[in-house]
Amino acid sequence: MKKDNDDIKKLFRSFGADANEFQELAREADASEAQSRWPLLSSVQPDKRELPPLLSKAEKSQSWRAPEQHAQRASKPTKQAGGLGDKLSNSLKQQLAAKQSNPSLAQPVAAPVQAATSRGNRNTMLPKLGQTEVTPPAQGKPKGMFSFAGEQNARTKSKAQSDDALSSVFKRIGQQTEETAAPVLRKGLLGRLGRP
Amino acid sequence: MIVIAVISMKGGVGKTSATANIAAALAKQLGQGAVGVIDLDPQNSLRLHFGQSNAVTTGLSSQSVQGVGWREVMYQSEYGVDCVPYGDVTESGREAFEALLEEQPDFVYQQILHAGLSEKRVVLIDTPPGPSVYLRQATNCADLAIAVLLADGGSYATIPAMEAWLAEVQAERPDFQSLYLFNQVDGMNTLGLDVIEVVRSHLGKRVIKNVIHSDEAVAEALAFQQPVSIYAPHSQSTRDLDNIAKQLALYLAQ
Numbered sequence: 001m002k003k004d005n006d007d008i009k010k011l012f013r014s015f016g017a018d019a020n021e022f023q024e025l026a027r028e029a030d031a032s033e034a035q036s037r038w039p040l041l042s043s044v045q046p047d048k049r050e051l052p053p054l055l056s057k058a059e060k061s062q063s064w065r066a067p068e069q070h071a072q073r074a075s076k077p078t079k080q081a082g083g084l085g086d087k088l089s090n091s092l093k094q095q096l097a098a099k100q101s102n103p104s105l106a107q108p109v110a111a112p113v114q115a116a117t118s119r120g121n122r123n124t125m126l127p128k129l130g131q132t133e134v135t136p137p138a139q140g141k142p143k144g145m146f147s148f149a150g151e152q153n154a155r156t157k158s159k160a161q162s163d164d165a166l167s168s169v170f171k172r173i174g175q176q177t178e179e180t181a182a183p184v185l186r187k188g189l190l191g192r193l194g195r196p
Numbered sequence: 197m198i199v200i201a202v203i204s205m206k207g208g209v210g211k212t213s214a215t216a217n218i219a220a221a222l223a224k225q226l227g228q229g230a231v232g233v234i235d236l237d238p239q240n241s242l243r244l245h246f247g248q249s250n251a252v253t254t255g256l257s258s259q260s261v262q263g264v265g266w267r268e269v270m271y272q273s274e275y276g277v278d279c280v281p282y283g284d285v286t287e288s289g290r291e292a293f294e295a296l297l298e299e300q301p302d303f304v305y306q307q308i309l310h311a312g313l314s315e316k317r318v319v320l321i322d323t324p325p326g327p328s329v330y331l332r333q334a335t336n337c338a339d340l341a342i343a344v345l346l347a348d349g350g351s352y353a354t355i356p357a358m359e360a361w362l363a364e365v366q367a368e369r370p371d372f373q374s375l376y377l378f379n380q381v382d383g384m385n386t387l388g389l390d391v392i393e394v395v396r397s398h399l400g401k402r403v404i405k406n407v408i409h410s411d412e413a414v415a416e417a418l419a420f421q422q423p424v425s426i427y428a429p430h431s432q433s434t435r436d437l438d439n440i441a442k443q444l445a446l447y448l449a450q
Contacts, residue, residue, distance in 0.1 A: 031397035034390030038349070041390060046355040047398040049363050 197314045198448050199305075199321065201338035204345070205354035205361075207325035210379045211344045212237065213414055213424075215322040216245030216277075217433070218342075220423030221441035222318055223276030230317040232270075235282040236304070236330040238290055242322050243281035246273035247421045255283015256307070257293040266311040275423050280311065297329045305337035318448065327361060335365045340448075341374040345395070347381050347388030347407075355395065375447075377440070378407040380414075406439040 035042040202215040215233060223231040235242035240255060248271045256266050271279045285293065297303055304321070313319050321334040335341060343358050345351040355376075362374045376399060382388050396403045408414075409432045417427035425434045 027393065027397050031394045034393050038387060038390060040349045040352065041394045044353050044356060045398065046352070046395050047359065048356055049360040 199319045199338045201321045201334035201341045204325050205358045209344045209346050217424050217437050219277045219320050220425050221437040225441045225445050228276040232278045232313045232316040232319045234280045234321045237324040240282040246279045253284040255281040257283045257285045261292045266307050294329050304333040343376050344379050347378050347391045352391050376403045380410045381407040382410045408436045
């Protein structure tokens with residue numbers, strides 16, 4: 001090989017040319033041939049500094065942010081799916097709307113005075129929490145567990161409405177499960193043992 | 197004194213073996229005691245090539261953290277090369293040493309001067325693969341970097357990243373130079389030969405003309421705790437290393 005190179009050098013010298021140029025041309029030809037054989041060798045160029053230079057200290061301090069800051073910037077994705085949770089929340093909204101349409105039901109429930117006295121003074125802790133006294137119900141008479149029959153009826157009616165909304169949801173869920181799951185009859189222990 | 201950093205972007209290219217064997221080959225060229233090696237790799241395996249006992253656990257990492265110089269841990273091998281090992285160190289000790297290197301960018305260079313390594317003609321620094329505080333320290337004080345590559349696709353793909361790193365160092369220090377060296381080359385492997393051809397066509401004279409051929413004598417020499425030039429003086433790899441040492445000596449003399 002070395003002898004061949006020497007021969008080529010002598011040949012080029014005899015023509016007054018530079019043998020190094022020939023060798024460079026031959027190398028370029030070999031390299032392009034090699035690159036055509038292996039895709040990686042043509043896709044990556046060794047002399048191309050494609051990567052960005054590493055950050056200087058000043059740049060690092062500018063670009064770096066605490067993880068909390070990144071978290072603040074990140075927006076929470078909005079929920080779009082209309083699943084069971086959405087149906088239940090709609091039902092609850094309907095309940096709330098029903099309550100708002102009937103103001104008597106929207107008032108807070110307070111325990112009867114008797115109950116409060118019988119259990120001791122439970123309001124002693126409230127001043128510490130910034131409240132001076134329990135706000136009585138607007139309608140004069142306390143409403144609570146033992147409310148009057150008329151109010152009870154109105155409540156029951158409204159509750160029935162909301163129950164209807166909930167039951168319609170659960171009915172739909174039930175239908176879905178009935179459609180998807182085959183009915184499984186559970187036998188008693190004796191039945192499974194084949195005894196009457 | 198000329199400092200040579202032996203670097204690579206990829207692990208497993210035989211960098212430590214190449215460092216040790218080039219150092220031993222240079223010592224043959226330049227004479228006994230003319231070459232020193234520094235192990236900046238936490239693997240702490242460079243010393244094994246020079247026959248240091250495994251029982252010795254101290255090294256430059258623990259010395260530095262304790263504020264003691266490197267001269268006390270320098271190992272004078274019988275192969276003409278003086279070696280400063282990294283030393284066995286705990287995780288917290290390593291972190292403390294790395295923090296020290298982060299704080300003082302010229303720490304290694306200062307230690308080289310204080311340890312008397314500046315009296316050597318050549319000091320080689322072995323570094324762990326990829327960008328690290330060790331690589332930064334080594335390139336901060338090196339006159340020349342030798343990037344070790346395997347003749348394969350994995351090493352080839354790291355060259356742009358290596359070039360970006362070297363360009364950054366050269367922007368800060370225009371006198372800094374770099375060369376590429378192919379290690380463990382199989383002369384019968386078409387891909388390997390093609391990789392070398394393409395890299396040479398792009399990087400020209402920055403690729404060291406001689407390669408280190410794949411040779412089982414290199415691995416055997418490590419198992420024997422000797423440089424390959426001592427273990428197998430007539431092996432292919434010893435011939436390669438002698439040629440590389442001659443080229444380097446000429447290069448450094450320029």
